[in-house]
Amino acid sequence: MEIKEIVSEKLRDKYYKINHDSGLTIYVAPKEGYKSSYAIFGTHFGSVNSNFVTNGEEVTVPDGIAHYLEHKLFESEDGDAFTKYAKTGANANAYTSFNTTCYLFSCTEKLDESLRILLEFVRNPYFTKETVAKEQGIIGQEIKMYDDSPDWRVMINLLDAMFQKHPVRKDIAGTVETIAKITPELLYTCYNAYYNLNNMVLAVAGNVTPEQVIAVADEILTKKDEPLNTRSLFPNEPYEVGKNFVEQKLSVAVPLFQLGFKEEAGDRRLTAKELAQTDILLSAFASEASPLYRRLLDEELINQSFGFEYFEEMGYRAVIFSAESHDPEKTAKIIKDASCELHKTGISEIEFNRAKSLVYGKNVAALNSPENIATIMASFDFAGRELYNYIDAVAAATLDDVNERLRSQLDADNTTLSIVR
């Protein structure tokens, strides 16, 4: 077992990275004087991993199975995990994204016991015909809730139109029809393929010591997992968007849109340095102090719901703008025109400096929260990035770097506009 202490003088913080003998990577970030701890145990397996080769055999599973598995893992032969957590007071939850499934809790006492519960139930799948059938109604209602959610629909429609082949086009929870095909056997196949400790990460932050976490890991993860023998299969995604425009009618009082600028996905994840440059670039371009934001406000096109994100994983990358607007088409045109202009002029020194200071400060402030720290450590691990490297890269970024980065981003000729109205 290897324990590495990672210190940041600048941030006056530290954390530990542990390569546990079981194959699991563990991060522990003690926060002095904190009362609570936040733990997250995740696998690099999400809704996009629906076609894979495991132990030499190619498998295709129904859409929505990663999310279904997340729900069903909470049940064990001796009762469900929520009942066990009820005895420690921990506030537990889980979520499935396009590329990860994470199980988490926050607690203010009995951390060791809650950690034991977390590791035990995630390591011990128990799927039967009856328990799988019971979940159809619950997840069916979850899917229907999202069907009525304009925020969700506008994003899923965008991804479906923007990407031509990659399974990120599909809704995370699947559909009532696809989940009807899920069986205990298929759940075990996915579990065995991806819930391998070498493909997982445990991150704990707050009122915790590395010794505490290692002791529980030693106790529960006694067997070393074999090296991961699963390879996800993804179709080659073309550079070009599938469709430029998609629209859905829902019961809304004010229309919503998302505008995606698709990028070359590349064959690797973004480095901490590239991500830092992109974050500064996007803030310079579109945060509240930017000329673009001002223009959109003056034209009465956006409100405080306006935002942007960088959507990036293995096999897909895009910058996505979103907002409520009474004229989404006009708003999108202004954003696209501004991006063309930006490619001509580059980012100015003034915008660069304020954006850098903004991004740096927000990242420092985020380190107050055990939830943020644990979540970022886990998601960065899946991407091969490191938390302090990223913040250092923000501090070290130069105007030239960011303008260079701009060259491969915000291509106004490769966008999709999704509207719900």
Next chain:
Amino acid sequence: MSEIVREKISDGVTFNFISDNRFKTSRITAALFLPISAETASANALAASLITRSCKRYPDFTSLSRRLDELYGAALYSNVRKLGEIQALTFTAAGIDDRYALDDMKISAQLTELLCSALFDPNIENGAFIESELSGERRQIIEEIDSEFNEKRLYAVKRCIEIMCENEPFSVNRVGTKEKLSTLSGECVYKAWMNDLKSAKVELYMLGDTDPSSTLNGFKSAFGNKSRAIGLSTTIIKKADGVRRLTEHQDVTQSKLVMGFRTPYAEPYTDTAAATLMCTVLGGTPSSKLFANVREKMSLCYYCAARYDSNKGIILIDSGVETENIEKTENAVLEQLKAMQAGDITDEEIDAAKLALKNRYITCLDSLASMEGFYLSQTFNRRTRSPEQKAEEIFSVTKEQIIEAANAVSLDTVYVLTGKE
């Protein structure tokens, strides 16, 4: 650590200071409390928005945002919420501590300055807010009201409250109405603001590793020597007189069921610990009766939760279900309540709810914003309690008290939002 120090500045004005060096940020908030009424809510809300949008020193949103970015992503924002039948306007300045700046920027001192400029030196001409600023904020608040319509779960809860409390000030939207907003002039909003500053009950908060003296002095000169805050109270209807039912139709896939209940328990009239615990046992956690039965056993829904408002003394239970299951779900909810009234509550259920509440309270101590919110929500309580004290109160509640509280609950309103026929 985290002890709150309360200093009375004058009648109705209190300065709250929490000295805490665990965080990388500090925050200052001024909270103004006013009776909510359909007449004044809109002007107050609009004034609150305008106050943090610009000021004499930074006369438009862009120049203010730019300054905040330079101060390492500092924030200056207002918020409008309801505490029972009292409208709370909060104004917050927050930012990272000086020692984390990449240069020698003095951030903390500027936070007080910024907040005071915003509150006491607003962007006015000839006794009125400037029209261009006013129209922008008005539009954004109107769009905020519209967006409440977009999210159906929130919308259904809001509608249930409107119907249930039709003849009480509690039914007034926290930002008033679109109609009222569109008639307000810059002059009358400024008049409303001047009146708010003079008459509101005021709670000031300063939290972090910071010296309170200059802020305290600034606030003393601004808020001292004035008597204020007469007649701030919330009316409680202890028992429902019959059940009101309303079904509305929209183009939705999933039906929303919201049940509104009356209780005789509300601060500052009675203790609320028993009602809080009772509601948590019923539907406050994933081990609660509603979750365990309506969701897990009957597979009727994805969510079925109960919330108790200790300032108004009401309980709301909501769920998203198939249209044909609405009645079945309503009956299932009432059956769980009846079980509690009959004393069918296990020690495990009570202990689980106690631990969950304690966890929720103590976790507040690890965030400046949560600590502030925790104390702010107690503004009209008879005593101010720390998170630890509140947890102790919950732990002292007996099973008999829970049963008594359950028996005092009466169903008032059943609201259903469902698809078009």
